[in-house]
Amino acid sequence: NAGVMQNPRHLVRRRGQEARLRCSPVKGHSHVYWYRQLPEEGLKFMVYLQKENIIDESGMPKERFSAEFPKEGPSILRIQQVVRGDSAAYFCASSPQGGIDTEAFFGQGTRLTVV
Amino acid sequence: GESVGLHLPTLSVQEGDNSIINCAYSNSASDYFIWYKQESGKGPQFIIDIRSNMDKRQGQRVTVLLNKTVKHLSLQIAATQPGDSAVYFCAEKSSGNTGKLIFGQGTTLQVKP
Numbered sequence: 001n002a003g004v005m006q007n008p009r010h011l012v013r014r015r016g017q018e019a020r021l022r023c024s025p026v027k028g029h030s031h032v033y034w035y036r037q038l039p040e041e042g043l044k045f046m047v048y049l050q051k052e053n054i055i056d057e058s059g060m061p062k063e064r065f066s067a068e069f070p071k072e073g074p075s076i077l078r079i080q081q082v083v084r085g086d087s088a089a090y091f092c093a094s095s096p097q098g099g100i101d102t103e104a105f106f107g108q109g110t111r112l113t114v115v
Numbered sequence: 116g117e118s119v120g121l122h123l124p125t126l127s128v129q130e131g132d133n134s135i136i137n138c139a140y141s142n143s144a145s146d147y148f149i150w151y152k153q154e155s156g157k158g159p160q161f162i163i164d165i166r167s168n169m170d171k172r173q174g175q176r177v178t179v180l181l182n183k184t185v186k187h188l189s190l191q192i193a194a195t196q197p198g199d200s201a202v203y204f205c206a207e208k209s210s211g212n213t214g215k216l217i218f219g220q221g222t223t224l225q226v227k228p
Contacts, residue, residue, distance in 0.1 A: 004158075033215060042204055042218035043159065056213040091158050098214040100147050101166060106158035 004094050004107035012113045013082050021077040021110045025094030032075045034067060037089040082114045127225040134192040136222045138205035145207040150190045154201045200226045
């Protein structure tokens, strides 16, 4: 799990601003998952991407949230016009493939605070 | 709907004792279960996993038990150490989904010296 790099570790945004969270997966991993964790809660799935494709976005809010995983570069989770309720820890996980028993490695997370 | 939940929010044990953390799940189609450990300010760390065709799996100081009849999962930690203090989450995957993990709420394990 040390191989998944997320930045920034902490991000403070004012209401209405945009937040961009970056995730560099373990080298060679082409599958990326984003999860959100509210205080005192478990992680909630948001989106699953494979290089250049969104495979499952069933956990993404319909508005203001988007994700991408380009051919080159990190995966980006973008939150437009942030609100206080977006304050949470956002975790990225990567795996070499998408099989059921393929271990996913998590990053250290980005803690977003909206003021 | 799918849900994975934990019975107790906090478990306090004496150093050296064994710990048992429980988890209930509702999706009978779940095929694969994982326990994660999350220390403060860090991401989840894989501990141990088990497939639905097994009822027990052992690792180093940890054992996972699966009871599919009552849809119950437990994590046993032997000789609990202060370094085991963390929040523990169970999570599940089913073959019908895309590999996403469904997490429970978490149990905080506190180890008293």
